[in-house]
Amino acid sequence: MAETSRFTLHNGLRVVLAPDPTAPVVGVAVHYDVGFRSEPEGRTGFAHLFEHLMFQGSESLEKLAHFKIVQSSGGTFNGSTHPDYTDYYEVLPSAALERALFLEADRMRAPKLTRENLANQIDVVKEEIRLNVLNRPYGGFPWILLPPVLYSTFPNAHNGYGDFTDLEQASLDDCAAFFDTYYSPANAVLTVAGDFEPDRARDLIEKHFGDVPHRPAPPKRSFAEPPPAGEVRGHHTDPHAPLPALAVGYRMPDPVGELDAYLANLVLAGVLTDGDGSRLQQRLVHREPLVTDIGAGAGLFGPFEARDPDTFSITAIHSPDVSAERVLTAVDEELEKLAATPPDAQELAKVTARWSASLHAEHDRLMSRTLSLGAFELLYGDPSLVSRLPDRMAAVTGEDVAAAAKALRPDSRAVLLVEPEGGAK
Amino acid sequence: MTSVDHRSAEEIGRTATGPRPVPELGAQKAAADLSHVDTVLSNGLRLLAVRKPTVPLVELRLRIPFGGTAPLHAATAEVLAETMLTGTARRDRIEIDTELALIGGELDTVVDPERLTISGNGLAAGLPTLLDVLADALTAASYVDDEVARESARLVERLAVSRTQPRVIAREALLRHVYGDHPATREVPQAADVEQVTPEAVRALHTASVLPRGSVLVIVGDIDPERIAADVERVLGGWSSDASAVVMPGLPEVTGGDLLLVPRAGAVQSQIRLIAQSLPRTDPRYAALQLANMTYGGYFSSRLVENIREDKGYTYSAHSGFEFTGTTATVGVDADTANEVTAAALLETRYELGRLVVVPPTAEEVESVRQYAVGSLLTATSSQAGLASQLAALTAAGLGVEWLAEHPERVAAVTVEEVAQAALDFFAPARFTGVVVGDAETLAPRLTALGGVIVGEPGK
Numbered sequence: 001m002a003e004t005s006r007f008t009l010h011n012g013l014r015v016v017l018a019p020d021p022t023a024p025v026v027g028v029a030v031h032y033d034v035g036f037r038s039e040p041e042g043r044t045g046f047a048h049l050f051e052h053l054m055f056q057g058s059e060s061l062e063k064l065a066h067f068k069i070v071q072s073s074g075g076t077f078n079g080s081t082h083p084d085y086t087d088y089y090e091v092l093p094s095a096a097l098e099r100a101l102f103l104e105a106d107r108m109r110a111p112k113l114t115r116e117n118l119a120n121q122i123d124v125v126k127e128e129i130r131l132n133v134l135n136r137p138y139g140g141f142p143w144i145l146l147p148p149v150l151y152s153t154f155p156n157a158h159n160g161y162g163d164f165t166d167l168e169q170a171s172l173d174d175c176a177a178f179f180d181t182y183y184s185p186a187n188a189v190l191t192v193a194g195d196f197e198p199d200r201a202r203d204l205i206e207k208h209f210g211d212v213p214h215r216p217a218p219p220k221r222s223f224a225e226p227p228p229a230g231e232v233r234g235h236h237t238d239p240h241a242p243l244p245a246l247a248v249g250y251r252m253p254d255p256v257g258e259l260d261a262y263l264a265n266l267v268l269a270g271v272l273t274d275g276d277g278s279r280l281q282q283r284l285v286h287r288e289p290l291v292t293d294i295g296a297g298a299g300l301f302g303p304f305e306a307r308d309p310d311t312f313s314i315t316a317i318h319s320p321d322v323s324a325e326r327v328l329t330a331v332d333e334e335l336e337k338l339a340a341t342p343p344d345a346q347e348l349a350k351v352t353a354r355w356s357a358s359l360h361a362e363h364d365r366l367m368s369r370t371l372s373l374g375a376f377e378l379l380y381g382d383p384s385l386v387s388r389l390p391d392r393m394a395a396v397t398g399e400d401v402a403a404a405a406k407a408l409r410p411d412s413r414a415v416l417l418v419e420p421e422g423g424a425k
Numbered sequence: 426m427t428s429v430d431h432r433s434a435e436e437i438g439r440t441a442t443g444p445r446p447v448p449e450l451g452a453q454k455a456a457a458d459l460s461h462v463d464t465v466l467s468n469g470l471r472l473l474a475v476r477k478p479t480v481p482l483v484e485l486r487l488r489i490p491f492g493g494t495a496p497l498h499a500a501t502a503e504v505l506a507e508t509m510l511t512g513t514a515r516r517d518r519i520e521i522d523t524e525l526a527l528i529g530g531e532l533d534t535v536v537d538p539e540r541l542t543i544s545g546n547g548l549a550a551g552l553p554t555l556l557d558v559l560a561d562a563l564t565a566a567s568y569v570d571d572e573v574a575r576e577s578a579r580l581v582e583r584l585a586v587s588r589t590q591p592r593v594i595a596r597e598a599l600l601r602h603v604y605g606d607h608p609a610t611r612e613v614p615q616a617a618d619v620e621q622v623t624p625e626a627v628r629a630l631h632t633a634s635v636l637p638r639g640s641v642l643v644i645v646g647d648i649d650p651e652r653i654a655a656d657v658e659r660v661l662g663g664w665s666s667d668a669s670a671v672v673m674p675g676l677p678e679v680t681g682g683d684l685l686l687v688p689r690a691g692a693v694q695s696q697i698r699l700i701a702q703s704l705p706r707t708d709p710r711y712a713a714l715q716l717a718n719m720t721y722g723g724y725f726s727s728r729l730v731e732n733i734r735e736d737k738g739y740t741y742s743a744h745s746g747f748e749f750t751g752t753t754a755t756v757g758v759d760a761d762t763a764n765e766v767t768a769a770a771l772l773e774t775r776y777e778l779g780r781l782v783v784v785p786p787t788a789e790e791v792e793s794v795r796q797y798a799v800g801s802l803l804t805a806t807s808s809q810a811g812l813a814s815q816l817a818a819l820t821a822a823g824l825g826v827e828w829l830a831e832h833p834e835r836v837a838a839v840t841v842e843e844v845a846q847a848a849l850d851f852f853a854p855a856r857f858t859g860v861v862v863g864d865a866e867t868l869a870p871r872l873t874a875l876g877g878v879i880v881g882e883p884g885k
Contacts, residue, residue: 120735
């Protein structure tokens with residue numbers, strides 16, 4: 001991959017270019033610096049609902065035209081809503097680069113927000129929630145269910161998919177206010193990656209985005225809140241789940257301000273649950289065995305998609321014959337062991353080699369690479385940081401991992417217990 | 426939202442200069458040629474190795490035909506897949522994981538009624554280790570008693586979880602409704618069968634069925650294909666047998682018929698699943714049928730998605746697509762919908778089938794799907810993992826790199842008339858059957874009133 005370059009348009013739009021001629025395809029993404037943590041009280045799920053509306057037409061394009069133009073150019077597209085950003089993206093044959101830029105610029109400049117489309121997309125989002133949460137075992141576990149136990153303020157604790165009552169009350173004026181506040185070019189990052197000429201791309205970007213009027217980016221909000229003062233517990237009865245499950249949530253170092261400590265937590269997650277030889281897999285799945293599956297990770301959708309505060313979680317599905325307390329005790333014992341005796345060089349090398357390979361694999365998929373560069377520009381102001389992460393990870397020491405394990409304290413965490421309702425088919 | 430100093434939705438949606446034209450497409454470059462080796466090794470294994478040095482990694486897919494008709498075959502095969510990488514004569518479970526981890530690698534096994542698939546990846550420099558561990562598992566997996574017992578117990582718990590997934594329930598119901606008791610219906614084994622599987626049975630199945638002859642190994646990545654062929658010949662030389670891997674018995678042809686409403690009490694959403702006989706990729710009419718399918722429901726801008734999602738809001742996702750099995754293929758249609766709109770969604774789904782036949786795809790629709798077919802293939806095969814998976818799927822039909830390289834030309838050559846003919850021949854509503862899984866008490870009155878829907882449990 002060639003060097004990435006960056007520049008900023010007069011209206012404040014930040015641009016990342018990452019040329020790579022190895023396949024005749026190009027990726028275009030726009031990241032807006034707003035996610036579900038910014039949505040107003042009483043409007044849970046609004047950021048995601050709004051993401052749907054951005055596909056429903058603009059000044060130049062009728063409803064459905066966006067999809068048709070991308071696909072009839074041979075491209076694929078989507079968008080997704082995260083705690084701290086919302087992204088929109090397409091990957092197309094490189095001949096369609098200008099079209100993709102046009103499409104993103106047109107909806108950044110003048111999206112068509114209508115009552116009919118809002119009503120239609122509220123219905124679609126409700127079906128999405130039925131599909132992914134309400135009609136499925138462990139739906140929303142743990143990303144919807146754990147935050148209200150671990151956090152106490154609305155931005156951090158609420159359901160990012162949204163409650164049906166809130167969704168139904170969303171108004172067109174809410175949409176207009178949200179757009180004008182958060183969807184300004186100065187609050188966004190445009191990323192172009194893949195097969196293109198940087199100079200020509202720059203001209204095309206200026207041509208299509210240059211006259212999107214500047215509006216100031218909203219002031220950065222802090223979502224800080226203190227970690228829990230003790231162990232807090234929550235219960236959820238799942239009508240579809242056949243087995244009990246639990247999720248443990250801890251607060252982590254600031255992903256942006258304390259990146260190396262955050263990376264130590266990523267290595268820790270690997271040491272705990274990555275592969276048959278990992279600590280918790282060995283003990284809880286294979287040796288004892290207490291659980292069917294166990295996983296640990298930073299961020300409830302993965303790492304590097306949120307600012308502070310972010311969540312370290314451990315999740316497990318276990319048999320009804322095994323109590324949640326036994327699982328928790330075993331987890332705590334393994335964390336204590338790690339805190340007292342740092343992992344050795346080989347254990348760290350296993351985690352970092354897999355991490356490095358998976359990062360390469362992620363970047364081999366143009367869509368993932370485009371999104372990752374945009375997210376790193378948005379959150380860290382440095383897209384090239386992505387390519388330096390394997391070295392930063394490899395520099396994490398056993399002592400760093402021991403310190404990270406020590407910080408996952410039983411007296412400051414959330415435990416969510418999922419109980420099957422029983423009998424449900 | 427209380428902010429007062431924002432524009433109205435109407436003001437946001439217009440600018441002083443007004444609407445702008447959509448830019449034309451530029452000239453498109455073709456994908457680079459793929460240097461490759463496609464050969465059959467002395468043990469009967471077909472090897473397809475492709476150079477794609479975009480990242481310093483390698484992707485591997487080994488597909489072993491794995492049919493079986495014995496009553497416990499599905500359960501035994503599932504336990505075999507779960508335990509194949511838990512130890513060999515030379516390495517225990519943790520040593521396998523450690524060696525793979527140190528080359529940034531992984532190996533995974535998955536089994537279905539047709540085949541056992543081993544997928545792997547890692548840093549390209551670690552390919553010798555990846556192949557060595559693979560060869561070790563193929564020739565000397567030990568299936569020690571306590572690993573088999575423990576994985577079987579885990580599997581029983583996982584099956585319980587799996588069988589509560591609406592899509593799994595719907596899939597099982599569809600297969601049983603269409604294929605009765607054919608082995609193809611046993612994608613998810615019964616927990617009671619898994620409990621009966623012994624380590625001896627797993628070892629016996631490995632000896633009888635984990636065979637190179639008839640299997641295909643695909644390797645894609647930052648490699649030299651010519652050299653790989655010699656390496657694989659050497660490393661996998663000890664994996665040999667005169668017997669051929671076991672092919673699943675052919676599927677009976679799907680004929681149209683009633684939909685079965687399968688009760689799932691209390692469900693808040695229903696799964697609509699339709700199926701009809703289709704054409705394999707080797708058929709000369711395949712490209713035309715591919716475009717007909719895309720027009721119907723094979724991409725987001727299709728008639729089905731525009732109707733039941735974007736116009737009516739009945740579903741989050743609706744989709745139609747092919748499924749290739751042995752030398753045959755089917756086309757399936759699926760949508761998940763809220764109870765109140767399930768009957769209406771089924772009506773529209775059938776309406777769009779009928780409309781595809783009597784109001785065939787227009788030239789504009791065909792151009793759109795033609796571009797999409799070519800472009801999405803370019804995108805899907807632009808990564809090592811995507812290319813490896815695509816090629817592994819093609820090899821099942823005896824195809825390879827050439828088919829992939831030539832497919833854009835086939836798609837370009839299809840005429841609008843051929844697409845219309847394919848729609849007429851394969852999308853007539855009467856050719857379809859299927860299931861709706863959902864809360865029968867709520868759904869039955871309207872669904873049965875539509876006609877062609879009966880209530881019952883699948884399979885006889």
